[in-house]
Every structure is written in structure tokens, then in C-alpha cells.
Amino acid sequence: MRVMYFAWVRHKIGISQEEVSPPADVTDVASLMRWLAGRSPGHAEAFAQPAHVRAAVNHAFCQPDHPVGPDDEIAFFPPVTGG
Template sequence: MKILYFAWVRQKIGYAEEINTPPLNVKTAEQLIDWLIGLSEGHAEAFANRSTIRIAIDQQFAEPNDSIVKAVEVAFFPPVTGG
């Protein structure tokens, strides 16, 4: 699975993407975050305040409870600020 980070989430983690295979019991975006925060201090810091994290699964906005089981690409980022 490709995991992408943008804006300050990327800065806190220290890189923009990683290819990773979470354990089989990781089934939702929220559970993926639970697992990711164990990977490094940067991950833990990036996900410290989950209400500020937005999720996209295969480039579609998603909710924490949405399944990532069949996902190819999951992205985490702050609320968007374009325009």
C-alpha cells in the first residue's frame, strides 16, 4: 500500500510517501493511523491531533471508519486551503 502525506503532516513525518504493508488486522483508516503512530516519533507527532487530519482513500475523501482493505493509495493531510 502506498501511503502519502501532505503539508505539515508530511513535514512532521519527514517524507512524502512510503510503501508499507500494515498487518491484516488493520482494516480502517483509523486503524491505519493507530498502526502508523508506532512507526516513528514523527508519525506520532503528525497524528497527535486527529481532528485536524483529513483522509483520502484512492484519491477520494474518506472517513476514519472507511475500509482500507482494498486500497492502493491512502493519503493523510490537513484540511485543505486552496483557492
């Protein structure tokens, strides 16, 4: 699974992407975020407030309950505002 980080999420974690192999109980975006939060202090800081992080799976914006699998590309980024 490829995980990519953008903007302040990348800054807190300190890398722009990584290849990960989460355990079998990581089945959706929310559980992936919880698992990633345990990887380092930077990950923990980036995912401390999950409601402030958006996700896309395979280039499609998705909700926390969206399923993830080993061949997916998941991107995490801050909410985008416009106006």
C-alpha cells in the same frame, strides 16, 4: 499499500510517501492512523490529534471508518479551508 503525506503531515513525518504492509487488524483509515503513529516519533507527532488530519483513499475523500486494503493509495493531509 502506498501512503502519501502532504503539507504539515509530511513535514512532521519527514517523507512524502512510503510503501507499508500493516498487520491484518488494520482495516480502516482510523486503525491505519493508529498503526502509523507507532512507526516513528514523527509519525506519532503527525497523528497525535487524528481529528486534525484528513484522508483520501484512492483519490476520494473519506471518513475514519472507511476500509483500506493492501492495494490502496491513502493520502493524509490537513483540513482544507477556503473562503
